[in-house]
Amino acid sequence: MGDHPGRYPEGEFRRRVAALQARMAAADIAALLLTTAADVFYVTGFLTRFWESPARPWFVVVPAAGDPVAVIPSIGAELMAGTWLSDIRCWDAPHPEDDGVSLLADTLNDMVPPSGRIGLPMGLETHLRMPLADYLRISDRLAPREMADATDILHRVREIKSEAEIELIRATCRIADAAFARVPEFAGPGVPLDAVFRDFQCALLGEGADWVSYVAGGAGPGGYGDVISPATARPLARGDVLMLDTGAVKDGYFCDFDRNYAVGPPSDAVRRVHDALYAATDVALAALRPGMTAADLHRLMTATLKSAGVEAGGGRLGHGLGIALTEWPSLTPLDDTELRENMVLTLEPGAVVSPGRILVHEENIVLRADGPELLSARAPAELPVLG
Template sequence: MTSTTPTPSAADRPGPEPFTAEDYRVRMDRAAEAAADAGLDGVLVAPGPDLIHLTGYLPVPTERLTVLVLRAGEDPVLVVPTLEAPDAAGSVGGPALSLRNWTDGADPYATVAPLLGATGRFAVSDNTWALHLLGLQQALPDASYVSLTAALPMLRAVKDAHELARLAAAGEAADRAYGEILTVRFAGRRESEVAADLAALLLRFGHSQVDFTVVGSGPNGANPHHEAGERVIEHGDTVVLDFGGLKDGYGSDTTRTVHVGEPSVAEQHVHDVVREAQQAGVEAVRPGAACQDVDRAAREIIEAAGYGDLFIHRTGHGIGVTTHEPPYMIEGEEQPLVPGMCFSVEPGIYLPGRFGVRIEDIVTVTEDGARRFNNTSREMAIVE
């Protein structure tokens, strides 16, 4: 991998303003109130992205029960194994929590049960281990449980100013990675080699975690989630580049489609249709519009061009502490857009056995439209 100009390292840039215990307390209170408004008696959150978002605490999921209990009008309680209590108390959100610990050999579900009551209906984070949910059901057979995403799909959807700043920085870092990858040679190299270059660039520009580096060349580009493999990229290939990960705890995800040498008329035409569709999707973003309106706007362009059957996925997905989360830009999703929501707009056309084209930006809803977090050119770039 080569670079034409030196680029400052991520260490040269100031980090984001840290979240505080009060930030996490506000999020937990909001979640408890949203649960009450939805007719729920509370929220149970296991280790995973919801717990990170609500508390900043990131324990390793194990057979030992850790669960956050949120109920409207009550202090949030984090039940933890005794050996992990110091880490929980010392986390950023720890001061906003009341800790209850249980010791090996004791029944952890007996510790949780008095916090819930004998009956009630609770939202449970989607990544809760079955082991723990079954233990709760046995301890409280008259209580009932629903998926947190199904009950409160917008729990993490609306970002505050600090979160938006992190997402913007992650998008800018991914853009810098794209700018650099255009300077490397594609022809004669394996997809996996270019994917490794992309991963290294994401880390170089401040990502702590690389989640995916899709490099789909030629016919492989017709598979939207193609795993970069050992195919040697050839002159004349269209190449889909889709990459992202986490920077300062928040996600990036962008896609551009490049061409090795000059594209054919057909390849350029398909790319132009996708670029127009992507622009239409972004222009459909505004407060009060439904999520499905974004999908409809992009899909209408592709269908009018005669490629409707070749656009085989939704137009977008939410992003935050994970790279895929609600809301989803898909037909049937009537959730209204509100300022602070962040999601991808990524239409594509996939011609089996030939090539694919996708263009993706992360956007946030503003008071009067949309702001992009990815700002590299959407024209088809020519690479060597």
């Protein structure tokens, strides 16, 4: 199979598989079982919205050596055949009595000796996308082979992005940059928040997003209460702060950053917190280097906010980004993951304006040897005003 149209050359996928296989060898893993949309896409280029249907499981097996094997429902055979994989094994699904169980078990039994170990992501930010009952049946059929946790194998490989991946994330960020620039066209005093959300999604699609997997935000007087609630029909009013946050997708890769807008002139308290968030981001952009940990970066931004007399918001202040909206690591005081060159991250400091009111500021970066490189266009230093 040659280049995968519109995305990467075949060599990109071979590089990824080779990196996984090197870590598999070090962990004594004879085969790696992948079941989720992100992991399957990562090693194959198989990209479809059909994952939204829970009716069928999908499997890709990465052997200790050689090319991956797809074990998938027959409805996906043609699309998978357009990827670089050549070994594609299918069953007619959904099958109430044997939904790929026998085919997957036979594939793994052929690949892995009885004393071998089969890796499966089992830790944080992973899930098993198949019925638990079927997993137990497969495990019985694979005995005495051992199922082992392969979370670290996937995380350490996927968190370092190739230049091809970085350019795809940059392209998605540019789409969102263009959509954010259009917000004053459809948002202002008197416009219902749910209409703003819909128009923002239309703007993202109009600027070239393949789909808009995530739109969130909020609006309220002097800030917003949270950043995950669905939009209501409440009209924007002068004194509000509007925030829009997006995880738009292009060629399988996400952006994830937000922008804040004052509806009418902002209050002094809003200005002060906005300036502190901007300064905390500037400090991170200036000081972040490979070798720091996620916890180090969290402390750096928190300390900057504290020095400005602002209380940092709870939770993490950023995360990894790529073929999922949020990836590891998490910028929290508890995450000691080493930040390495070519990780793509979000910087997402948040702070309290007043009881029940917050502001959050987010940018997307790639960590280079000499520090961060912005992938999203830097937000304006002065809070934009609508109306």
